Amino acid sequence: MSLLAEQARSMRPAWGGSLARGLAPLAAGLVLAVVLQVFIRPYIDPYPAKLLLDIGINCVLAVSLTMVNGFTGQFSMGHAGFMAVGGYASGIVTYYASMRLWGSPEAAGGVLSGILDLQGLPLVTKGDVLFLFSLLVGGTVSGLLGVAVGLPSLRLRGDYLAIVTLGFGEIVRVLIQQTRPVLGTAEEVRSTPTWQLPSHVGGSLGFSGIPTYTSLFWVYLAVAVTLIAAFRLKTGTFGRAFLSIREDEIAAEAMGIKTTRYKVTAFVIAAFFAGIAGGLFSHTLGIGLSAEAAGFLKSFDVIIMVVLGGLGSISGAAAAAVVVTLLPEWLRPVAEYRMVIYALALILMMIFRPKGLFGVREIWERAAWSWLPGWRPAKGARR
Amino acid sequence: MTSDAPMLDIRGVCKSFGGLKAVSDFSVALPPGRLHGLIGPNGAGKTTVFNLLTGVYPPDSGDVRLAGRSLRGLKPHQRAAAGLARTFQNIRLFPDLSVLDNVKIACHVRTTHTMAEAILRLPRHRAEERAITERARRMLAIFDLDDRQTEDAKNLPYGAQRRLEIARALATEPKVLLLDEPAAGMNPQEKLGLRALIRKVLADFGLTILLIEHDMGVVMDICDRITVLDYGVIIAEGPPAQIQKNPKVIEAYLGEPATAEA
Numbered sequence: 001m002s003l004l005a006e007q008a009r010s011m012r013p014a015w016g017g018s019l020a021r022g023l024a025p026l027a028a029g030l031v032l033a034v035v036l037q038v039f040i041r042p043y044i045d046p047y048p049a050k051l052l053l054d055i056g057i058n059c060v061l062a063v064s065l066t067m068v069n070g071f072t073g074q075f076s077m078g079h080a081g082f083m084a085v086g087g088y089a090s091g092i093v094t095y096y097a098s099m100r101l102w103g104s105p106e107a108a109g110g111v112l113s114g115i116l117d118l119q120g121l122p123l124v125t126k127g128d129v130l131f132l133f134s135l136l137v138g139g140t141v142s143g144l145l146g147v148a149v150g151l152p153s154l155r156l157r158g159d160y161l162a163i164v165t166l167g168f169g170e171i172v173r174v175l176i177q178q179t180r181p182v183l184g185t186a187e188e189v190r191s192t193p194t195w196q197l198p199s200h201v202g203g204s205l206g207f208s209g210i211p212t213y214t215s216l217f218w219v220y221l222a223v224a225v226t227l228i229a230a231f232r233l234k235t236g237t238f239g240r241a242f243l244s245i246r247e248d249e250i251a252a253e254a255m256g257i258k259t260t261r262y263k264v265t266a267f268v269i270a271a272f273f274a275g276i277a278g279g280l281f282s283h284t285l286g287i288g289l290s291a292e293a294a295g296f297l298k299s300f301d302v303i304i305m306v307v308l309g310g311l312g313s314i315s316g317a318a319a320a321a322v323v324v325t326l327l328p329e330w331l332r333p334v335a336e337y338r339m340v341i342y343a344l345a346l347i348l349m350m351i352f353r354p355k356g357l358f359g360v361r362e363i364w365e366r367a368a369w370s371w372l373p374g375w376r377p378a379k380g381a382r383r
Numbered sequence: 384m385t386s387d388a389p390m391l392d393i394r395g396v397c398k399s400f401g402g403l404k405a406v407s408d409f410s411v412a413l414p415p416g417r418l419h420g421l422i423g424p425n426g427a428g429k430t431t432v433f434n435l436l437t438g439v440y441p442p443d444s445g446d447v448r449l450a451g452r453s454l455r456g457l458k459p460h461q462r463a464a465a466g467l468a469r470t471f472q473n474i475r476l477f478p479d480l481s482v483l484d485n486v487k488i489a490c491h492v493r494t495t496h497t498m499a500e501a502i503l504r505l506p507r508h509r510a511e512e513r514a515i516t517e518r519a520r521r522m523l524a525i526f527d528l529d530d531r532q533t534e535d536a537k538n539l540p541y542g543a544q545r546r547l548e549i550a551r552a553l554a555t556e557p558k559v560l561l562l563d564e565p566a567a568g569m570n571p572q573e574k575l576g577l578r579a580l581i582r583k584v585l586a587d588f589g590l591t592i593l594l595i596e597h598d599m600g601v602v603m604d605i606c607d608r609i610t611v612l613d614y615g616v617i618i619a620e621g622p623p624a625q626i627q628k629n630p631k632v633i634e635a636y637l638g639e640p641a642t643a644e645a
Contacts, residue, residue, distance in 0.1 A: 002493035003556055008514035012506045022504035229502050236501040236508065237491045237515060240480075244488045247477035254437060254471075256463030256492025256555055265498070360479060 029224025037112055037217035049216065051329065053284060056219035057277050058321040060226045062305035063314055064273035067230060069303065070312035070360070071239060072266045073246025074154065078165030079274050079302045081172040082142045084294035086275025087282035088176065088201055090131075090138030091210040091289060095182075096197045097130055098211055099189040107211035107283075113218060131213040135222075135279040142275025143268050150267035155260055157249065161267075169294050176291035177204045184209070206290035207282070214283040222280060223318075226273050230314045233269075242266050243312065243360065297339075304342050307349060310356030315363040388451065390415040390591040391559045396435055396445030405431045406615045409445070411593075413559070418585055418592045420606035420623075422599075424635055428615040429595045430472055433561050436593075437469050438462045450558055464492050466558035470548040470565060472595070478537035482528055485536050485547060486519040489554035518554060525587075526550040526580070542573040546580070553584060559591045560584075566598045574598060578605050603627065611635065 041049060061079060068076045098105045107113065108127030153164040182202045183189045192200070201207045233239045244252040245259050253259050282289045292298075305324050309316030328338055349356065353371060361368035369375055389412035396409045406428045413419050421429050435442050438459040447454045449465055457465065468489075477485050494515070496507040523529040526546045531539060536547060545565055552560055565581070566574050578601055585592055596602045602609065603623040611619040611626060613635040619626055626632055 002495075004490055004493035004511065004514050004518060005495045007517070008507070008510040011513045012510040015506055018504060018506045018509055232502050232504060233498070236512060237487070237494050237496075238498050238501050240484055240488045241491045243480060243484075244477050247480060248475050250439075251471065251475035251477065252488070253459040254463060254469055254475075255489045255551065256460050257488070258460050355479070 025228050026224065029228065030221060033217045033220040033224065034112065036220055037114075037215055041216050050284075050286070051325065052216060053214060053219050053280075055322050055325045056216070056223045057280050057284075058302070058305065058325050059223050059318045060219075060273055060277040060280070061302045062309065062317040062321040063226050063230050064270040064277070065302050065306050066309070066312065066314060066317040067233070067242070067266045068270045069306050070310070070317070070356075071234065071242035071246065072263050073311070074263055074267070075159065075162040076165045076267065076270070077162050077296070077299050077303065078149070078167075078169035078172075079270070080296070080298035081165070081169035081294045082146065082271040082274035083278035083281065083298070084169075084172055084176065084291070085145055086138035086142040086278030087289055087293060088138075088207060088278075089141040089198075089275070090134035090279030091207055091282040092198050092201060093134035093137050094130055094213065094283065095207075095210050096189055097134075098127075099183070099186050101130075103186040105209050105211055107213050109211075109213050109215075113213040113215045127211070127213065131211075131218070131283065134283075135218075135276050138279035139272040139275035142278065143272035146268040146271025147264065150264045150271075154263040154267060166296065166299075169296060169299055173291045173294040176201065176294060179203045181205070182207060182209060202290075204291060206288045208288060210282055210289060212283055212285040214280050214285070219280055222273075222276055226276075227314065227318065229269075229273075234312075234314060238262070246312070300339075300342070304346060307346060307356050310358035310360065310368070312360035313356065313358040313362055313368065316356060316358035316361075316368070319363060320357075389413055389448070390417070390450055391436075391593065392448040393432075393436070394446050394448070396432070396442045396447065398431060398435055398440070398442050404615050406435065406442075406612075409435075409612075409615075409617060411610050411617075411620070413591050413593060415591055416585070416589070418581070418594065418605055418607050420602045420609040421593060421595045421612065422597070422602055422609060422626075423612035427612040427635075429612055430563060431615075432612070433469060433563055433593075433595065436462075436561060437467060460492070463555055463557075466556070467561070468552035468555045468557035468559070469561040470545075470552050470563055472563040472567065474544050474548055476536040476544060476547060476551070479535055481533050482523065482536055482539065482547060483516075483519055483532040486522050486551050486554045487515050489551045490515040490518055492555050522550040522554050525584075542569050545569065545577075549580070549584070553588060557590065559593065562592060562594045562596075564595055564597060566596055566601045574601055577601065581605055 061083060065076065065079045068074050095105050102108060108125055109131065110122045110125040110128055112123055113128055113131060114121055149164060149168050153161045179201045180199050180203065183192060183200050241257045241262055244257055245262060249259055301324065305320040306317050309320035331338060358368040391413040393409060393411045396406060398406045409432055421432065423429055434440055436447055438457055449467055452465065454462055454465060477488060494511045496511050500508045520529065523532060528543060528547060528550065539547060549565065566577055569577060582605060584590060594606065606623055608621065609623055609626045610617055611632050618631045618635060619629045
């Protein structure tokens with residue numbers, strides 16, 4: 001046993017306290033999500049509520065991509081591909097399971113996934129359990145695809161991952177377009193063997209009829225889980241190992257960091273959360289889930305959030321997700337120029353602040369604001 | 384293992400790049416506690432030897448044994464885990480991370496907790512994080528870097544970056560430490576400090592050290608034995624006093640002595 005592990009044995013805290021402190025932020029996130037849904041949602045209009053959903057989903061996407069593009073310094077350009085895979089996978093689960101179990105694809109959720117009428121419903125129902133299960137399926141399928149895409153391309157150095165992931169997104173998009181029409185009646189679903197159901201997702205017409213479970217509760221629960229997982233990874237020994245790969249892969253390897261393994265791991269974790277975000281997206285009221293969800297433009301949106309926020313900054317990515325989601329709403333009058341504005345912002349960023357606005361720092365760290373005019377390092381930080 | 388069995392045993396290692404024989408039939412055995420120097424003119428193949436030892440590229444033939452265990456086929460990170468640490472000739476720190484994090488990263492290889500334990504903040508994670516912080520601080524104190532913990536590594540002065548590289552390598556709990564020109568770019572006073580520091584860590588950490596160095600003052604002063612490499616071939620091996628007088632070594636460094644017909 002190593003000296004370090006031996007020394008750590010004598011420092012080990014009690015299980016109970018660790019577990020309580022470990023789960024406390026998650027419990028807090030759960031409570032906040034419930035409060036948001038039960039006490040705040042009834043008093044806000046559908047439009048700002050939809051914006052809040054979009055912000056949350058984009059937060060999950062941006063923070064998860066930060067683990068790849070920010071922490072390990074690889075460049076994935078196919079995050080929307082993983083999101084679409086997760087979205088379709090979880091949509092297949094809820095739509096066809098609802099058809100088989102209850103004969104109708106209608107959402108059968110309680111208050112926590114209620115969108116319109118919150119009166120007289122129980123808090124949680126069997127439908128919510130199905131939805132949670134479908135989200136996990138979406139994340140898992142996406143994560144497994146992450147292994148398949150990441151293993152061959154992350155063994156190599158350089159920009160291979162960017163090329164492979166760009167292609168991956170396109171492959172997903174084209175494959176989805178080749179699928180068969182959605183089965184609209186319970187009889188059709190019953191007479192089709194289960195293994196064939198995943199191929200009936202609507203092709204280029206889009207997957208319509210997915211039950212609308214996504215609510216502020218589910219979205220912000222996912223945001224909380226993603227933020228907690230990302231932040232705890234970053235501040236622990238695995239996060240430092242991820243960052244060391246970005247900083248100097250050869251030195252990291254020489255210090256005993258399993259660089260290939262960790263690049264794949266970060267990639268798979270990111271794909272998992274992208275899959276969850278996809279599940280949340282596909283069960284949102286009023287979106288038409290189609291092959292375009294896997295398109296390059298969506299991937300580019302997420303990359304913008306990560307690069308603007310700072311490569312490696314979790315809070316930066318989350319903040320950028322909020323801004324980049326709201327920006328098109330404010331820029332309605334010049335909507336056609338959205339991509340031009342984004343591209344300009346990216347170019348300026350690469351010239352003046354190549355590591356993003358906050359770099360690797362979190363927004364509450366003093367060093368994150370070094371780009372502001374008149375910024376001074378904290379007293380005692382330098383001698 | 385008996386005490387006189389070699390800690391690092393390099394046997395007949397060869398490496399060619401295309402038609403160039405970079406290293407041929409390199410054999411050196413280092414008993415535990417040895418401070419062994421590796422010198423030679425520029426391009427003699429010294430750094431290639433380090434890269435072969437650490438697994439950056441595989442040797443064409445020959446074997447390396449660390450504490451009796453063959454390292455054949457192991458990747459660089461597996462060799463680090465086996466107890467082989469190195470510094471780099473052209474400093475390779477993690478530039479945008481803090482001085483403390485640079486050392487903490489090197490502790491990762493000795494941790495035993497899983498990623499799930501880290502995300503759930505379970506006891507083993509908490510304990511090992513504490514142990515990592517404590518060890519990293521101790522390392523920085525030994526290398527006189529403890530008042531610069533929060534600075535980015537890239538902002539350190541050159542000599543301090545060299546010291547940080549050694550501190551980082553030691554944090555991996557190595558059995559054998561490979562130092563690639565640690566005195567390069569240091570001023571005379573820093574070099575004096577470095578000599579004392581290398582002697583100190585050799586004793587305090589129970590290390591075996593293989594040292595590449597161009598500065599003859601440093602090499603002749605601190606090394607127990609020296610191997611001289613020229614065009615990838617060992618031309619001499621022995622204690623510093625002998626090496627200094629060896630005509631082959633003098634020839635390799637200064638050229639052939641003048642002859643009558645010239």
